[in-house]
Amino acid sequence: MSTTFAKNRPWAKFGLTALLLLVAGLLLSPATSHDNLDRLPGALLLSASASFDQAVLHFTLLPRLTMALLVGAALGFAGTLVQQVLRNPLAAPTTLGVAAGAQLVLGLVMLLAPGLLLWREAWAMAGGLGALGLVLMMGARRGFDPLTLTLCGLIVSLYLGAINTVILLFNQEQLAGLFIWGAGELSQNDWASTLSLIPRLLLASGIVLVLWRPLQALDLGTEGVRSLGLSPGTIRTLALALAVYLTALTVSHVGVVGFIGLAAPAIVRMLGARTLRQRLLASALTGALLCLVADGLAQQLTLAFGHLLFPTGAATALIGGPILLWVLTRNRLMSPPSRQDVVMASSRRKFSRAGVVGxxxxxxxxxxxxxxxxxxxxxxxxxxxxxxxxxxxxxxxxxxxxxxxxxxxxxxxxxxxxxxxxxxxxxxxxxxxxxxxxxxxxxxxxxxxxxxxxxxxxxxxxxxxxxxxxxxxxxxxxxxxxxxxxxxxxxxxxxxxxxxxxxxxxxxxxxxxxxxxxxxxxxxxxxxxxxxxxxxxxxxxxxxxxxxxxxxxxxxxxxxxxxxxxxxxxxxxxxxxxxxxxxxxxxxxxxxxxxxxxxxxxxxxxxxxxxxxxxxxxxxxxxxxxxxxxxxxxxxxxxxxxxxxxxxxxxxxxxxxxxxxxxxx
Amino acid sequence: MPAFFDVRNLAVRIGDTAILHGIDLAFNEGQVTALLGHNGSGKSTLLKALARQIPASAGEVLLEGQSAKGLGARAFARVVGYLPQHPPGTDGLTVRELVALGRYPWRGPLGRYSEEDHALVDQAITDTDLKPFAHRSVDTLSGGERQRAWIAMLLAQQTRCLLLDEPISALDVKHQVETLRLVQRLANQRELTVIVVLHDVDLASRFCDRLVALKAGQVVADGAPAQIMDSQVLESIYSVPMGVMERAPGQWISYVH
Missing domain, CATH: 1.10.3470.10 (ABC transporter involved in vitamin B12 uptake, BtuC)
Incomplete structure (x- = not known):
């Protein structure tokens, strides 16, 4: 694989970036602060004689750190998948309305039948899939053309977001928690969430890695894929479903952590990863580390401000935004997106006087x-x-x-x-x-x-x-x-x-x-x-x-x-x-x-x-x-x-x- | 009289890669020149440098003895027209609307289109056989028709020079020949200077006054078709053993051994 990475030794660049992020993340994260490092051996295998601090480390800080890594990896992975399907470097899981759909359904459940919130994950999934289904239904009419998909995703996203805001406006008291959750909150109080997430993430990523070759073929465009004997619709649907699954998993556990799905693939691409497999693996790693840094920052800010809760989703953007800007200014040659033709309905009609009068x-x-x-x-x-x-x-x-x-x-x-x-x-x-x-x-x-x-x-x-x-x-x-x-x-x-x-x-x-x-x-x-x-x-x-x-x-x-x-x-x-x-x-x-x-x-x-x-x-x-x-x-x-x-x-x-x-x- | 285009020691680099280096060429007014060469030889880059689409890394291009750099964008566009290799989608424009955009360099952002402009647009559409399609959306046309629509836009631009990057790559044989014939005819009628990137050596020798071949960013052959259509010269250009037959005066057929 390293032979395809010919020029400018991108592995070195990538390794350096990853190392920097890791160091920053570990420095920021309370779980790896100086005091807690001493407590780490005892906290990992919590015994009956453990101190309170060790218990805190074991039950909240360490799960949170793991959660940050998992969520980031899942989002980076999902982001790359979505970008591969839509062939658009501006696309992200949020672009398909997944987050908005999940948020809306959860808000409704919280309002109408709080008892059913037990199946949080399932509701979020249903919302995300529903939104995606809507997008795909439109996309199917035009052969899953990437631009149509992105466009419909954006509209569905805005639409569901608007409904969500109406609900929020009229039920502020009941749904105050949703504000915070909407901004991504990673606090944990045991390992349950983390442990339930791991096998599912591994399963989804495994399927993607097995399917990477047909997914890579999407680079050839619809005709190219078809001429290779593959069905573009099936591949795209499958890839999108997996991306939604990954996103909905993270959404149901920690809320909307928005920026990583966009930033990680973009950073990885600009650092020189080209093939799909390189991009998938590298952006999962980058996403995980980005999320780690962001979560560390969020915790530090929460500590610093005392009474205010600083959500991680906000911190991901605080970190991801500047990184993306920095990469943008540094790299002169950015891999351009595939030829973008404007393909909005060109149902051309006569420029009619009746229309003007009407x-x-x-x-x-x-x-x-x-x-x-x-x-x-x-x-x-x-x-x-x-x-x-x-x-x-x-x-x-x-x-x-x-x-x-x-x-x-x-x-x-x-x-x-x-x-x-x-x-x-x-x-x-x-x-x-x-x-x-x-x-x-x-x-x-x-x-x-x-x-x-x-x-x-x-x-x-x-x-x-x-x-x-x-x-x-x-x-x-x-x-x-x-x-x-x-x-x-x-x-x-x-x-x-x-x-x-x-x-x-x-x-x-x-x-x-x-x-x-x-x-x-x-x-x-x-x-x-x-x-x-x-x-x-x-x-x-x-x-x-x-x-x-x-x-x-x-x-x-x-x-x-x-x-x-x-x-x-x-x-x-x-x-x-x-x-x-x-x-x-x-x-x-x-x-x-x-x-x-x-x-x-x-x-x-x-x-x-x-x-x-x-x-x-x-x-x-x-x-x-x-x-x-x-x-x-x-x-x-x-x-x-x-x-x-x-x-x-x-x-x-x-x-x-x-x-x-x-x-x- | 100075040459129309005078290329002096031109070099173009993209990143660390030298695409062109040490190019010295002069193109005379009214001459139809074909740029030949294998893929990646730098012929499209040379055309882009002439069209001011990419800046030269070293050397210069003189337009009628003066540096082409000093000319304003629209003034340059009134003299030199350029057709890119892959014209982009046209976003619902009709053929006539697209061709009419060719009048922009003359009328600018605000100038009114006169009778003369409309007549020139119609003429360009007639010249390219596009009359039946004038009010169809360019996006709905076939590849060949679309390419002709872009050529028509270039004609409406009324430049004294045409730079064409593989203008016949998407056309069938009939339209290939007709397009090149049209270019040749216009060049004769209006004293146009034409530089065209072509892949087909035989067609190039048939319709052009001069053939210039590039290889690895340098000029390797330059002369009238009679000089270039020679098995040894062709072999040096394309690096495959080739033979040439002269079927009739001025009609060569090249083939690969």
Missing amino acids: LTILTLLSLVVTLTLGPTWQGWQWTLPGGETAILAMRVPRMTTALLAGALLAGAGVIVQRLTRNPMASPELLGISTGAAMGMVLLVLTVGNGNRALQILAGGLGGTLVLLALLALSRRSEFSPQRLLLGGIAVSALLDAGIRMVLAMGDAQAVTLLNWLSGSTWLSGQTDALALIILTPVLALLALLASRWLDLMPLGDSAARSLGLPLAPVRLLLLLLAAVMTAAATLVVGPLSFVGLMAPHLARLLGYQKALPQLLAAFIIGSLLMLWADWLARSLVYPYELPAGLVATLIGGGYFLFRMYRTPG
Whole structure:
């Protein structure tokens, strides 16, 4: 095997990395602290005369250390499997909705029938498999095409996550534990969990190692696999099922430990592992060590802060994020993903006048209905202008905000998807909205809620900092799409961990934050509406002016360059534009995740393929989505409110999955 | 008059690997040149260096006696057109929309397309026999039709030079010949400078004025088809024993022993 590792002695590099991680992990982990090392012989074979400290070591610290290694290995393994099947370096077990599915089912069980929680593992598995089943059902319609699978996985993930958040919002007291569990918690109080995990992990990994050759053949693409006499569908299904099994095992025991499945395979690949077997083994080892370090860090931080519980899942991102960023800046040649063609439904229709007229009528109708109709204290009523001005005065600013924010996100989505030639890309993948969110979260933590201007300032600062970091990171590669996306994901994961951590601390303010994070429009007042009224037309116009660039970007670097497009400056400008659009929308309606992904797709499904019509249609669709989402959010559970962003995800996601299912490949 | 392209002591390295070194070549205006060589000989890299797709590690490329580096991206794209070996997916664009993108170097991000632009686009579509497909999505076409759509885009670009990287690799014999004939005809009509990477020596000798062969990043043969179509020269290029027959004046057939 070592002969295939020809250049630059990657084994040495890999060995050094592994050693560094191991040393860091052992230094951080309380189980291997100086005092505990002395107690180790006695603690391993616990006798009746053992001291209390030895018992603690035996029953909590050592199992926890083992658990960290096992969980990390399983996630690294599963991550490599998923990436091999989807042939996409951005894919991770979480991409397939497995974690979200498991979390949702566990939350529901906890709420409805706490007695059944005994079979935690089975419930998590059921949830994960259910989510995967949904994804595969869509994938099957298009021959398990990797891109479709990834896309459906992402949507299902967001969709289930949204439902989960709704449940959380209405049942905070009962489900407080789920906050923590959602961030990955590795505490143990005996060996039972660990011992039950070992044989299952060994079994699953054994099957994978036996099957590595057909799995490796997936590198050849669907046609290639078939021409070797294998069934691509069967191999992919089997591999994914195994990956889910591994993930669900870890989820049911310790909760969502998110970042390792993405970081370990990426690190291993950049250190030079090429064949599937090398990558599987190396990323299992890397994952285990990463998790060890992260868990050690989490325990140290928990000790340092005393009363606050620092979840391991948050620490994995704190560790994995910087490592991924470091590897990204160091390695000039990153193994590119397989040729990525954009294969969203190209059901091309005539660019019809009827479509334009239809959209216009729909917009006008929507405006009238959402403005005038709604529940009041006297029940559902039409409130006409000249009627109760107070109600209209309350509705107009937030409607305006929703409308304009929707348009901005849609525009940013079109730009980002065309810029990165990746239909899965969305503004929040670049980490800008997460950066803004983090700014707000920090503000709330340090000064309390603050006033609106202060919040906007903090959010804007956060978004800008992330953007600057991202630009610095990808400057050397001329802002290449792949690197931007990977960098963005690393930054998002890092910040997301911070946010989840804050939520897990169980502060009273966590709920306010959760509300904002899920896209609530209720804070929007006249100042927000005014700011957007001024900003949106300018930004939208700029996007429209850039539409010819946006037409050229998807043609690929060499074609775009040979047509005279100066790639680096054009990418920079487009990126800045998308970032400003995202940040402006995020600041007033929260880091909504769905409109920027969905509006460009819907525009395309309606037949608007070129940049200019796509942009225009996406603006309208994005606005409409947010408008109705806002309307539903304030009408459905009147006098309570749902966050509009959540509702947008629920409507849009449902429609999207339906379309994906209906349109064959 | 200076040569259209003047390549001086050009070297290209990727990492530690030297792909090209010590290339000295001049390409004259109106000349159709084929780049030959076995796989990995550096012919595609040379084409990319000429197209400014990759930077030179040493040496320089002069465009009409001036350093090509100084020219702006669009100004360069109005003079030199390049067709990559594997054009990417086109994301739902129709043939006509794709071809119209070829007018970008002339109109820029904001300039309006005039009657002349539309006429040039139509002409390019007619020249490549794509009229029946003009409003079909490029993604739904066959490999050959797709390749012709990209060539049509290059034609609409109205450059004075075409750099084609294996433009006929996905075509059947009929379309191979027709494409090369089209290139030859355009080169004559518009005084185009054409440099094309080809695998088929016989077709190259038939349609090109000059054949340049690379081997391990260096020029090993350079001359008119009559000079290159010789069993010893071909053998030195491809490292297999080869023979050549001249069936008729200007029509050679090479074969492997």
